[in-house]
Amino acid sequence: MPRDGNPTRERILRAAERLMTDQGYSATSVDQVIAAAASSKGAFFHHFSSKTDLAVHLMRRYVAGDLAQLDAGLTATAHLTDPAARVVAFLRYYEDGADHLMTEQSGCLYATVLAEREFTGSEMNDEIARTARTWRDAVAGLLRPALGGRRDIDVEALADHLYTTFEGGFILCRTYADPSAMRAQLRIHRQLVEALLGS
Amino acid sequence: MPRDGNPTRERILRAAERLMTDQGYSATSVDQVIAAAASSKGAFFHHFSSKTDLAVHLMRRYVAGDLAQLDAGLTATAHLTDPAARVVAFLRYYEDGADHLMTEQSGCLYATVLAEREFTGSEMNDEIARTARTWRDAVAGLLRPALGGRRDIDVEALADHLYTTFEGGFILCRTYADPSAMRAQLRIHRQLVEALLGS
Missing domain, CATH: 1.10.10.60 (Homeodomain-like)
Known part of the structure; x- marks a missing residue:
């Protein structure tokens, strides 16, 4: 619909x-x-009214879908009271959705728009940054209690590493012309975070 | 020169x-x-002879530079006999070079070329895939002895995760308009791998 x-x-x-x-x-x-x-x-x-206007509306729709994905992962794991278990289940939520994601899209609209010099400093790029920060804050909020005050870990960089894995994962899939690489990257990312939380 | x-x-x-x-x-x-x-x-x-011909020569030059970077990291850490220590030092080599990298380039030529439908199936895209596999094989070669036969870890996916972190890192830097995000991502990636090898 x-x-x-x-x-x-x-x-x-x-x-x-x-x-x-x-x-x-x-x-x-x-x-x-x-x-x-x-x-x-x-x-x-x-x-x-124009191609630019189309891009603005496209971005609004894409951001809404992206934030709905964040909410879905948070909701699906809200019942878990152990902080580390919730982080791992949250990451696994996206891992489990990776193959479906790759049937729906071949890349990320954020990367497409960020590659265009004409949008530098635009409201559209601001919206991408705001959305990335929303993800970062939410994931960092899950990570903090799970990390138990480890001072050597930059919690926000760790939270951003999920976004990095998605964005880099899309490029890896294109590199090998293999959409299953997204799931493999999200899996290894989850296993790495599990190792960190368990260490 | x-x-x-x-x-x-x-x-x-x-x-x-x-x-x-x-x-x-x-x-x-x-x-x-x-x-x-x-x-x-x-x-x-x-x-x-044309813009496409320029792109082919540009890619050849970029791949040579990229493979020289791989060799540099391998050479700088060749003296380390402990497998885990070598992996960590190898990753730290790129972490230490991240700020310099971001003064030299704002993104990766591979991602730029892979975003163009006209190059799909081209010799240029084959060359990108070959280069990514060269990195994967080299990094997997360092990881295997360090992982000591852990069967739950996909060694090639873990090796690819460095490429994923670079490519995603470039997009994260653009997202926040903050080139220091590359170093932060390579650092967290190194810390995650350290945790995995120590666990």
């Missing part, structure tokens, strides 16, 4: 997300998006 | 690498490269 009830707008957004993630923002034209969405110029410009 | 003895060719390659890494391959025109290199169309086409 389209998220906002307008099937044409949703079809254009889906096509644009796939094309831009697959081939980059600059390399994607409005005409390509219209063709991939089986839409028309009239319908496109009814919903979006 | 220019690596091949031709200063104009080297200046064009350096300018192209910076522009393409900063703003993407599609968004970078030959005219922009010529302007950034303070060169001319005549000089450009004396050295390169």
Whole structure:
């Protein structure tokens, strides 16, 4: 079901997300998006004023989906009272979702947008940074009680390492043309964190 | 000193690498490269037949630099006889070089090229995969004796996690507009591997 009830707008957004993630923002034209969405110029410009406007709406939708994923992992593990067990279960939640993720997308829209100089300093890039910080704060909140005051560990860097693993994982999958590399990377990341919490 | 003895060719390659890494391959025109290199169309086409030809030569140069970095880390730690100590020292070699790396480049040419659909299945993408496998085999060779036959760990995935950390680290640096995030990510990665080897 389209998220906002307008099937044409949703079809254009889906096509644009796939094309831009697959081939980059600059390399994607409005005409390509219209063709991939089986839409028309009239319908496109009814919903979006320009390619940049499309990108802004695409980012808003992508961030909402990303934050929903964070909430899902937090909710799925909220019943666990042992801090270390909750961290491990939280990471395993994304590990278990990795193969499905790779059928849905070939890369991350954040990386696509961050690769474009024209968005440097834009509201869109601010939104990516805010979203990454939201993940960092939430994961750091799970990690702190599990780490029990280890002063040699930068908790925020450790929290960011999940984002790093996702972003690097997408590039590794492209490097080897092997989508199963995402799951393998999230698994090794979870095992590394388990070792740290157990040590 | 220019690596091949031709200063104009080297200046064009350096300018192209910076522009393409900063703003993407599609968004970078030959005219922009010529302007950034303070060169001319005549000089450009004396050295390169097209933008694609430039990219091929750029990749060849980048891969050579990348493999030299791998050799440097292996050589710097070759004297260490304890397998775990060598792994940790090897990872620390790149951690110590992270701040310098981030003054030299804002991203990885591999990620830039892999983001372009036009290179899918190309010799260039094959070369990226071959180089990533060279790193994986070398790092796995260091990890195997240090892990002492732990069967729950996918040694190749753990070896790939260094590449994942570099690639994800570049994107994290862009996300926060903070080049120091690369060093923090390589540090936490080294600490995680240390915990795994010590556990």
